[in-house]
Amino acid sequence: xxxxxxxxxxxxxxxxxxxxxxxxxxxxxxxxxxxxxxxxxxxxxxxxxxxxxxxxxxxxxxxxxxxxxxxxxxxxxxxxxxxxxxxxxxxxxxxxxxxxxxxxxxxxxxxxxxxxxxxxxxxxxxxxxxxxxxxxxxxxxxxxxxxxxxxxxxxxxxxxxxxxxxxxxxxxxxxxxxxxxxxxxxxxxxxxxxxxxxxxxxxxxxxxxxxxxxxxxxxxxxxxxxxxxxxxxxxxxxxxxxxxxxxxxxxxxxxxxxxxxxxxxxxxxxxxxxxxxxxxxxxxxxxxxxxxxxxxxxxxxxxxxxxxxxxxxxxxxxxxxxxxxxxxxxxxxxxxxxxxxxxxxxxxxxxxxxxxxxxxxxxxxxxxxxxxxxxxxxxxxxxxxxxxxxxxxxxxxxxxxxxxxxxxxxxxxxxxxxxxxxxxxxxxxxxxxxxxxxxxxxxxxxxxxxxxxxxxxxxxxxxxxxxxxxxxxxxxxxxxxxxxxxxxxxxxxxxxxxxxxxxxxxxxxxxxxxxxxxxxxxxxxxxxxxxxxxxxxxxxxxxxxxxxxxxxxxxxxxxxxxxxxxxxxxxxxxxxxxxxxxxxxxxx
Amino acid sequence: xxxxxxxxxxxxxxxxxxxxxxxxxxxxxxxxxxxxxxxxxxxxxxxxxxxxxxxxxxxxxxxxxxxxxxxxxxxxxxxxxxxxxxxxxxxxxxxxxxxxxxxxxxxxxxxxxxxxxxxxxxxxxxxxxxxxxxxxxxxxxxxxxxxxxxxxxxxxxxxxxxxxxxxxxxxxxxxxxxxxxxxxxxxxxxxxxxxx
Numbered sequence: 098x099x100x101x102x103x104x105x106x107x108x109x110x111x112x113x114x115x116x117x118x119x120x121x122x123x124x125x126x127x128x129x130x131x132x133x134x135x136x137x138x139x140x141x142x143x144x145x146x147x148x149x150x151x152x153x154x155x156x157x158x159x160x161x162x163x164x165x166x167x168x169x170x171x172x173x174x175x176x177x178x179x180x181x182x183x184x185x186x187x188x189x190x191x192x193x194x195x196x197x198x199x200x201x202x203x204x205x206x207x208x209x210x211x212x213x214x215x216x217x218x219x220x221x222x223x224x225x226x227x228x229x230x231x232x233x234x235x236x237x238x239x240x241x242x243x244x245x246x247x248x249x250x251x252x253x254x255x256x257x258x259x260x261x262x263x264x265x266x267x268x269x270x271x272x273x274x275x276x277x278x279x280x281x282x283x284x285x286x287x288x289x290x291x292x293x294x295x296x297x298x299x300x301x302x303x304x305x306x307x308x309x310x311x312x313x314x315x316x317x318x319x320x321x322x323x324x325x326x327x328x329x330x331x332x333x334x335x336x337x338x339x340x341x342x343x344x345x346x347x348x349x350x351x352x353x354x355x356x357x358x359x360x361x362x363x364x365x366x367x368x369x370x371x372x373x374x375x376x377x378x379x380x381x382x383x384x385x386x387x388x389x390x391x392x393x394x395x396x397x398x399x400x401x402x403x404x405x406x407x408x409x410x411x412x413x414x415x416x417x418x419x420x421x422x423x424x425x426x427x428x429x430x431x432x433x434x435x436x437x438x439x440x441x442x443x444x445x446x447x448x449x450x451x452x453x454x455x456x457x458x459x460x461x462x463x464x465x466x467x468x469x470x471x472x473x474x475x476x477x478x479x480x481x482x483x484x485x486x487x488x489x490x491x492x493x494x495x496x497x498x499x500x501x502x503x504x505x506x507x508x509x510x511x512x513x514x515x516x517x518x519x520x521x522x523x524x525x526x527x528x529x530x531x532x533x534x535x536x537x538x539x540x541x542x543x544x545x546x547x548x549x550x551x552x553x554x555x556x557x558x559x560x561x562x563x564x565x566x567x568x569x570x571x572x573x574x575x576x577x578x579x580x581x582x583x584x585x586x587x588x589x590x591x592x593x594x595x596x597x598x599x600x601x602x603x604x605x606x607x608x609x610x611x612x613x614x615x616x617x618x619x620x621x622x623x624x625x626x627x628x629x630x631x632x633x634x635x636x637x638x639x640x641x642x643x644x645x646x647x648x649x650x651x652x653x654x655x656x657x658x659x660x661x662x663x664x665x666x667x668x669x670x671x672x673x674x675x676x677x678x679x680x681x682x683x684x685x
Numbered sequence: 686x687x688x689x690x691x692x693x694x695x696x697x698x699x700x701x702x703x704x705x706x707x708x709x710x711x712x713x714x715x716x717x718x719x720x721x722x723x724x725x726x727x728x729x730x731x732x733x734x735x736x737x738x739x740x741x742x743x744x745x746x747x748x749x750x751x752x753x754x755x756x757x758x759x760x761x762x763x764x765x766x767x768x769x770x771x772x773x774x775x776x777x778x779x780x781x782x783x784x785x786x787x788x789x790x791x792x793x794x795x796x797x798x799x800x801x802x803x804x805x806x807x808x809x810x811x812x813x814x815x816x817x818x819x820x821x822x823x824x825x826x827x828x829x830x831x832x833x834x835x836x837x838x839x840x841x842x843x844x845x846x847x848x849x850x851x852x853x854x855x856x857x858x859x860x861x862x863x864x865x866x867x868x869x870x871x872x873x874x875x876x877x878x879x880x881x
Contacts, residue, residue: 227686301709305701323766331713351808352812354815370810
């Protein structure tokens, strides 16, 4: 048989093969799926579960901070004597909660939801692709993430409990910590592998699989945001992997990468060779973790930009400067990391360099935020739930960003660095900032994933409750921080006399957190109830212009009924003289 | 459903998906080893004394291994070139040699490692040895990974040649790019650890 007929026969067999597999079984459809939409939903749901779990850890911590040393017998019974004997929290357990809250929120909650969830589900649809470029690698990425999550959760049950050295795992404390830290490191290696596989996939998909006519400057802003984010994940995570490998060597093989000479632990001199450099860990960690901050925020920028353009019925104000700012931001995020380390006693020359780059990187962030705010100008705004969350994002991220400026300057950072001011600052960026952006995205793309809208009333209760509670939680922390209360204290500052006048704010924060948990209930109910009972909608319920709205809701395997084509830029709303109020990218 | 541009190139980028994917992966690998080399510099400059590599490590063996790896890169290219010339038999010989040369490298490394262990030299002994074992260990994992992919392409993966020769050739090329990278890492590791 000649080569040609062989190929034809193989092609025919392939068609038959595809027809035979019209209805893949349960496992292939929902668990081991290679469909980007299913993987996106897997990521999003797992991410939401981890967000809820991480939030629960924090609610426990808030109890200890508001009422330090008070017994909570019920919790004592549930969590056992090794953690809360008689209901009084042990310091080690508090440390576990703190380290795991940060780790879970950042690496298992927000990033999987923002990049794994929204990136996987929305990006291929928005560029008119049938799937990701490497569907099986995509599946492997989710599986690695899942294994990483399981490893992190398992670490709560090993002797000595989970990691206790903060989400930053600073050496040398982390090197001499209990077994949980080894699990943390192994879990991180899984998560890094997962994000590497994802990042390669996103970049390749964006470059190769965009629809005909969809040039780079016709990308929706969300695609740009994911594109830059993927580069950050691709290039910033490997140094943490290197650091993780070295810390693992320190813990398992007894090396001294991060252990200086002459360490004495509990009155005993360590037998390690010594000569290592604890600051090396900090450099490698923050070399990842500062770009990671932008990994947290850029997808939210993208989501908010989509929703603002759609609900103001106007093009984005300054699309091109926003895109250029995004690229510049991504580049600069690699040269600011040591502003997290002003307290390490670095020289003034180093500090001057890093505070200068930090001030420079604030410019593109401000450009993007300003462009988003100016996009509202003169719009006839539709106040639906996604738009409310997007609007809430703007001032909340603004507060978070602007309060970061004093932390970027060496001189003002030193008195503020170890206080609650820092906690307030970055939580404003990530919690009412990024997470509001993510909620906005869930309400916005839910109709695409299910064919039904989420309930507006429940959504508005969720928004207003969360907005108020977020501020009740975090605004007092600015005051605590400015009063000098350290963020590293297990009793929330009760042992320091100078903190006494502001300690009541801890109680305010805590009640804010617990009440906010209640305001998440409407969201959880809405999320599940709307799958079957939400208002049925067509393919383009928001009258949007980007390509994902030309696919059926929910999109079938392969996404589009016919290969889509882009005829114009992404946000042609209210074009003067046009026949319609909006000109979709995908309509000729 | 077919993913476009797995075999044919996209006209405006001139690339297949796999080609972009492997280069992105290599970029992240550069960052991984880059971070380790940077750590080497920081740790070395922080130490009052640092041994010269040839006082502890076996330079002739490592030189031999360098030649082995470079040869394996040559056979890798020849394997790909054979496919381009439609000579499947020669391809198998060259790719097989690449895998075998990788095996020789690992064997030599095994003797080096066990010799160190016999003399009581472990990662914990000194920071020099810690770096040596970590860097070469991670590099060996990459060698094993590359050998596994090449062995797959030599054996079961070669079936693709019959149905889609162009795709198969691309796969060999991408695997080769990774193999050359692994080779290149060794070319940096050898002087850094053994000679400086």
